[in-house]
Amino acid sequence: MKNYKTDKEALDIPWIESPFFKELLHHNPTTQDERLLLEKYHADGYVVIDLELDEEFVDTLMSGVIAELQSFKTQDSRYHYSESPRVFEAWKTNRNVLSLARHPKIIQTLKLLYSRNPIPFQTINFLKGSNQPLHQDSIHFYTQPERWMVGTWTALQDKTESNRSILLLRRALPSIVTGK
Numbered sequence: 001m002k003n004y005k006t007d008k009e010a011l012d013i014p015w016i017e018s019p020f021f022k023e024l025l026h027h028n029p030t031t032q033d034e035r036l037l038l039e040k041y042h043a044d045g046y047v048v049i050d051l052e053l054d055e056e057f058v059d060t061l062m063s064g065v066i067a068e069l070q071s072f073k074t075q076d077s078r079y080h081y082s083e084s085p086r087v088f089e090a091w092k093t094n095r096n097v098l099s100l101a102r103h104p105k106i107i108q109t110l111k112l113l114y115s116r117n118p119i120p121f122q123t124i125n126f127l128k129g130s131n132q133p134l135h136q137d138s139i140h141f142y143t144q145p146e147r148w149m150v151g152t153w154t155a156l157q158d159k160t161e162s163n164r165s166i167l168l169l170r171r172a173l174p175s176i177v178t179g180k
Contacts (some may be wrong), residue, residue, distance in 0.1 A: 008115045012145040016042050016113050036110055041113055049152065051105050058156050061096035065125045084128035091123045106152055
């Protein structure tokens with residue numbers, strides 16, 4: 001018989017969203033740092049982690065993304081709400097985008113949060129905020145059973161007082177915010 005209060009894999013939803021989260025946390029060993037991260041994610045639906053990316057990596061990644069963005073002649077009509085074009089699936093052509101999508105700290109954090117092996121499957125790169133209107137991503141990303149999709153967002157610039165609001169995320173989709 002399944003024990004929902006001690007077995008993280010007993011439910012068909014992520015243990016981090018279980019109504020028995022506190023009991024599960026108590027029965028599954030974690031470090032103090034892991035515990036704080038797990039409690040934050042459970043309470044707020046997002047966490048912020050530092051990837052400690054070096055400047056050379058970021059510059060090379062951005063050069064490739066900028067080159068691809070400059071090759072666009074016009075903004076795709078589907079994104080009429082934004083003057084900032086986006087590059088979809090840059091991981092297929094830019095090894096640094098792929099490396100970032102597979103970053104060990106992101107993968108390790110997802111394993112901690114979900115007790116599963118994550119599968120990075122899509123990237124979207126852009127230089128400015130999309131100014132995207134209210135929308136729902138589940139039409140594009142859906143899991144069965146539900147609740148197993150996680151979005152990560154990586155800031156490739158240093159956080160300053162002028163761009164601090166960039167770290168605010170929608171709670172509707174569990175998220176991990178990463179940064180250099």
